[in-house]
Amino acid sequence: MNIPNSYLLKRIVIIGSGFGGLQVATKLSNRFYQIVLIDKNNYHTFQPLLYQVATFGLEPDSIAKSIRFLIRKRKNFFFRLAKVNFIDINYNIIYSNIGELEYDYLIIATGSKTNFFGNQNIEKFSLPLKNIGEALNLRNCILHSIEYALSIRKKKIINFIIVGGGPTGVELAGSLAELKYYILPKYYPELDLNQINIHLIQATKKLLDGMSESSSNIALNYIKKMGVNVWLNNPVKNYDGKTIFTKKVNLKSYNVIWAAGVKGAIIKGLGNKYIANNRILVDKYHKVQGINNLFAIGDVAVMKEDNKYPNGHPMIALPAIQQGINLAKNFNRFFFKKKIQPFKFKNKGYMAIIGRNKAVCDLSYFTISGSIAWILWMIIHLMKIQGFRNKLLTLINWITQYFNYNKSISILIRPYINYNNILTQYH
Amino acid sequence: MNIPNSYLLKRIVIIGSGFGGLQVATKLSNRFYQIVLIDKNNYHTFQPLLYQVATFGLEPDSIAKSIRFLIRKRKNFFFRLAKVNFIDINYNIIYSNIGELEYDYLIIATGSKTNFFGNQNIEKFSLPLKNIGEALNLRNCILHSIEYALSIRKKKIINFIIVGGGPTGVELAGSLAELKYYILPKYYPELDLNQINIHLIQATKKLLDGMSESSSNIALNYIKKMGVNVWLNNPVKNYDGKTIFTKKVNLKSYNVIWAAGVKGAIIKGLGNKYIANNRILVDKYHKVQGINNLFAIGDVAVMKEDNKYPNGHPMIALPAIQQGINLAKNFNRFFFKKKIQPFKFKNKGYMAIIGRNKAVCDLSYFTISGSIAWILWMIIHLMKIQGFRNKLLTLINWITQYFNYNKSISILIRPYINYNNILTQYH
Numbered sequence: 075m076n077i078p079n080s081y082l083l084k085r086i087v088i089i090g091s092g093f094g095g096l097q098v099a100t101k102l103s104n105r106f107y108q109i110v111l112i113d114k115n116n117y118h119t120f121q122p123l124l125y126q127v128a129t130f131g132l133e134p135d136s137i138a139k140s141i142r143f144l145i146r147k148r149k150n151f152f153f154r155l156a157k158v159n160f161i162d163i164n165y166n167i168i169y170s171n172i173g174e175l176e177y178d179y180l181i182i183a184t185g186s187k188t189n190f191f192g193n194q195n196i197e198k199f200s201l202p203l204k205n206i207g208e209a210l211n212l213r214n215c216i217l218h219s220i221e222y223a224l225s226i227r228k229k230k231i232i233n234f235i236i237v238g239g240g241p242t243g244v245e246l247a248g249s250l251a252e253l254k255y256y257i258l259p260k261y262y263p264e265l266d267l268n269q270i271n272i273h274l275i276q277a278t279k280k281l282l283d284g285m286s287e288s289s290s291n292i293a294l295n296y297i298k299k300m301g302v303n304v305w306l307n308n309p310v311k312n313y314d315g316k317t318i319f320t321k322k323v324n325l326k327s328y329n330v331i332w333a334a335g336v337k338g339a340i341i342k343g344l345g346n347k348y349i350a351n352n353r354i355l356v357d358k359y360h361k362v363q364g365i366n367n368l369f370a371i372g373d374v375a376v377m378k379e380d381n382k383y384p385n386g387h388p389m390i391a392l393p394a395i396q397q398g399i400n401l402a403k404n405f406n407r408f409f410f411k412k413k414i415q416p417f418k419f420k421n422k423g424y425m426a427i428i429g430r431n432k433a434v435c436d437l438s439y440f441t442i443s444g445s446i447a448w449i450l451w452m453i454i455h456l457m458k459i460q461g462f463r464n465k466l467l468t469l470i471n472w473i474t475q476y477f478n479y480n481k482s483i484s485i486l487i488r489p490y491i492n493y494n495n496i497l498t499q500y501h
Numbered sequence: 502m503n504i505p506n507s508y509l510l511k512r513i514v515i516i517g518s519g520f521g522g523l524q525v526a527t528k529l530s531n532r533f534y535q536i537v538l539i540d541k542n543n544y545h546t547f548q549p550l551l552y553q554v555a556t557f558g559l560e561p562d563s564i565a566k567s568i569r570f571l572i573r574k575r576k577n578f579f580f581r582l583a584k585v586n587f588i589d590i591n592y593n594i595i596y597s598n599i600g601e602l603e604y605d606y607l608i609i610a611t612g613s614k615t616n617f618f619g620n621q622n623i624e625k626f627s628l629p630l631k632n633i634g635e636a637l638n639l640r641n642c643i644l645h646s647i648e649y650a651l652s653i654r655k656k657k658i659i660n661f662i663i664v665g666g667g668p669t670g671v672e673l674a675g676s677l678a679e680l681k682y683y684i685l686p687k688y689y690p691e692l693d694l695n696q697i698n699i700h701l702i703q704a705t706k707k708l709l710d711g712m713s714e715s716s717s718n719i720a721l722n723y724i725k726k727m728g729v730n731v732w733l734n735n736p737v738k739n740y741d742g743k744t745i746f747t748k749k750v751n752l753k754s755y756n757v758i759w760a761a762g763v764k765g766a767i768i769k770g771l772g773n774k775y776i777a778n779n780r781i782l783v784d785k786y787h788k789v790q791g792i793n794n795l796f797a798i799g800d801v802a803v804m805k806e807d808n809k810y811p812n813g814h815p816m817i818a819l820p821a822i823q824q825g826i827n828l829a830k831n832f833n834r835f836f837f838k839k840k841i842q843p844f845k846f847k848n849k850g851y852m853a854i855i856g857r858n859k860a861v862c863d864l865s866y867f868t869i870s871g872s873i874a875w876i877l878w879m880i881i882h883l884m885k886i887q888g889f890r891n892k893l894l895t896l897i898n899w900i901t902q903y904f905n906y907n908k909s910i911s912i913l914i915r916p917y918i919n920y921n922n923i924l925t926q927y928h
Contacts, residue, residue: 075652076652076653076654115913116644116648116913117913133560133562135560140688142688142689146687146688147687147690152691154648154651154652155645155648155652156652172649172652173652217543218582221543221581221582222599224503225502225503225581225582225583225599225600226503226599260573260574261567261569261570261573262569484567486542486543486544
């Protein structure tokens with residue numbers, strides 16, 4: 075990997091530059107430690123807005139920030155574009171596609187990946203939405219489906235099916251509904267809108283399972299009014315690439331979007347005893363239990379010692395960010411032989427956006443919805459996007475879209491061909 | 502293809518939405534004709550700036566404009582995303598991957614494609630630059646090469662080799678040189694710049710063959726001062742994916758960019774008698790000789806009846822635009838039984854940009870270079886980009902880059918894996 079030796083400084087290797095990894099990497103003092111950040115992409119992705127890239131709201135560069143830009147001018151700081159295949163916790167070595175590297179401390183911040191719950195058909199045929207490549211694939215599939223619908227003489231129903239009624243599923247369903255009713259009529263006047271159906275399928279009895287009853291009901295109302303067919307209590311059984319089979323209904327579709335869950339992205343080399351429910355067990359100092367120089371933060375880690383969260387923290391951005399900051403501070407404290415601090419998650423609430431002027435927020439003591447929640451959602455997301463340029467780009471896009479209901483109908487960047495998906499081959 | 506019958510109007514089918522196709526499509530009166538525009542992409546590409554997408558100057562959406570956006574609200578106008586495989590000029594039918602379509606008039610505006618001069622090795626291993634996908638591929642290869650150079654302990658020379666000393670080759674070489682000296686040191690402080698070499702290889706004895714002797718010399722001077730190794734009189738013999746063999750030198754490189762020429766993108770179904778030098782022979786009314794309802798414009802067409810251009814017009818944007826306009830006007834004139842007009846190319850000159858404050862322009866009566874030519878180049882290109890949003894995005898990017906020599910080092914959008922190119926597999 076060609077990282078210089080640092081005889082005086084201990085080397086901290088961080089795997090993953092998501093919300094947690096980026097925080098710990100940038101908050102660690104590079105006067106006390108040599109820092110090596112490794113990621114399989116050369117950018118940080120603002121995952122909460124992936125669905126807007128998929129539905130033509132934003133271009134990929136608005137939600138991606140070059141890591142080399144973020145860490146420029148830092149000394150004792152090295153970034154490597156690499157995929158880590160294996161970690162050897164006995165000899166303190168990581169193995170990657172560009173070689174191996176010894177560490178003094180290792181921080182695993184690999185986040186989560188789509189959970190297909192072991193169903194290989196679904197993994198093969200459905201469209202996940204966990205990274206920019208997948209968001210572009212989904213965008214291309216949406217565009218291809220509509221172009222296809224136009225080009226055939228005999229009208230066909232195009233079903234867009236979203237599996238999973240969490241924030242991603244709800245946001246995507248709302249966004250597709252707005253696309254259908256406000257955008258498509260402008261750019262596809264030939265299209266009969268009745269050809270396009272949007273279905274949201276949820277296994278449990280309510281949408282937004284992690285949120286309050288009232289927010290969940292409001293969201294359900296919003297999304298139904300927007301013309302989305304919502305199926306509750308309706309677990310998916312299978313999908314063969316053409317038909318999705320669920321408890322209540324079977325639907326034909328080439329566009330099944332899988333947003334039903336995530337699981338920790340665990341690296342090979344950690345024994346099973348360190349893992350619970352696909353996440354790495356850590357103590358309240360983010361340390362993997364029993365290993366003194368191994369840490370995990372964010373979605374991939376499960377900390378059962380925070381009293382309010384006996385099953386671990388929710389797999390969203392905020393715990394990852396706070397954990398990254400706390401771990402970095404602890405390392406800096408440790409260097410000065412100060413007392414390190416246990417982690418306490420300061421939960422600022424949950425929120426989900428359904429559409430224009432439609433959002434729900436569960437804050438600590440009360441719940442809000444409608445326009446105010448929608449504005450709050452936008453402000454918070456804008457604040458969290460990395461970099462001034464990306465904030466500006468996103469803001470300009472949102473303002474334009476607000477005033478003229480106008481998303482410039484998207485371009486197909488490097489069309490995606492999925493040999494399992496007939497539509498993408500068709501063109 | 503599901504195009505409605507138009508009993509009263511004649512149907513004009515246009516293949517290709519480049520500079521020529523877009524002009525003729527939008528200038529034709531849709532009160533007199535039914536217009537069908539077909540393209541294999543759903544966007545118009547501003548090809549003159551592809552090299553800036555490849556070298557991190559612009560994002561793809563700045564130089565691509567959705568065709569459905571450009572033609573929105575037009576009646577009797579149909580766009581289809583399709584690839585035309587064959588035209589039957591006897592029965593007036595085109596065959597595409599989404600079905601067949603009859604036409605009354607057919608306009609071929611398919612532009613040009615990279616000319617590998619029959620060398621299959623070069624076609625297989627080198628990187629062309631004729632569309633957005635290829636520009637992103639090239640960007641990814643550049644980034645991967647630099648990341649790779651960092652990750653290996655033993656220093657290796659990374660050669661970027663550009664074949665072809667026309668405007669594309671010169672612009673790309675200049676842009677890579679600026680990348681090397683101004684951008685890389687900021688974001689890759691570990692990198693030894695001596696590891697990166699840029700070579701520009703030209704078969705003939707001067708750069709910018711179509712331009713004046715003085716512009717050509719100035720460009721050569723500029724580009725040499727920028728640290729590019731220029732090889733004149735040096736035709737390429739072969740490239741095996743690792744080493745490029747030329748008359749004067751053999752160089753190791755995984756990054757050979759092929760900008761040595763283009764040829765007409767001819768569709769199957771036209772007999773050889775209609776074709777000369779890989780372009781379709783047309784008369785001064787853009788009509789394919791001997792066929793009354795078949796026309797060709799732009800790079801794919803060669804008109805030998807314009808006195809000043811006995812070998813046809815140069816394969817650049819301006820003749821295509823002017824031909825598109827003239828052909829559309831002739832169709833509109835024809836509808837009113839007015840006299841149609843022969844085409845005369847109004848040449849406004851040639852220009853090429855080499856770098857910051859460095860450009861050359863051959864205008865009708867004189868030649869300019871330096872800052873003034875550079876500003877002129879930018880104004881003209883900004884004017885020609887489709888759409889206000891794209892003009893604005895491009896302008897903002899250029900201004901930012903001018904004042905802080907700063908291109909945000911790019912993100913690798915959907916990494917490109919070329920099984921012929923070792924570097925892209927490596928990561």
